[in-house]
Amino acid sequence: MTEVGKATLADGKRIAEIQIAGWKEGYRRILPDDFLDGLNPESRVPVWERFIRDKKGVMLVARSGSELTGFCHLISSRDEDGNGVAEIAAIYIDPDRWRSGCGKLLFAAAVASAVQQGFTAMTLWVLAENSRGRGFYEAMGMRADGAGKTVERPGCTLHEVRYRMELSR
Structure with missing residues (x-):
């Protein structure tokens, strides 16, 4: 049975591993x-440990028994038009656990957390070509809201679209 809770500092390494595995597979x-081949989980561990330690937003993790199978980082929106809006900054599931229901549990926990914190809407950014991710977000009730951005990374340019859902209290 999978359960969702808050991350601890000890989860940083596994969170980084899941993120990089998700990027490489997805x-x-x-x-x-x-x-993709140049991505290294060890370089991401300090980032995730800092987010957990600084309590920047809420870092949720899914566990099946003692195994951490996914995570979701929920923050206040970084967008200029994001006043009162929560943002899923990251949500990744171990690729071996895709389609297991873990993502739905994490997403539902993120929505509940956003509502509890008083946010009126929730957004996230997704790669425009990520049809698997976009399908998941649409199944969860989110819709592309027309916003887009381009992010430069070493060796590639990322084209992202924003998804949004209104939250009811």
């Missing part, structure tokens, strides 16, 4: 192989 035909 974005293989979207982003250049050289970029």
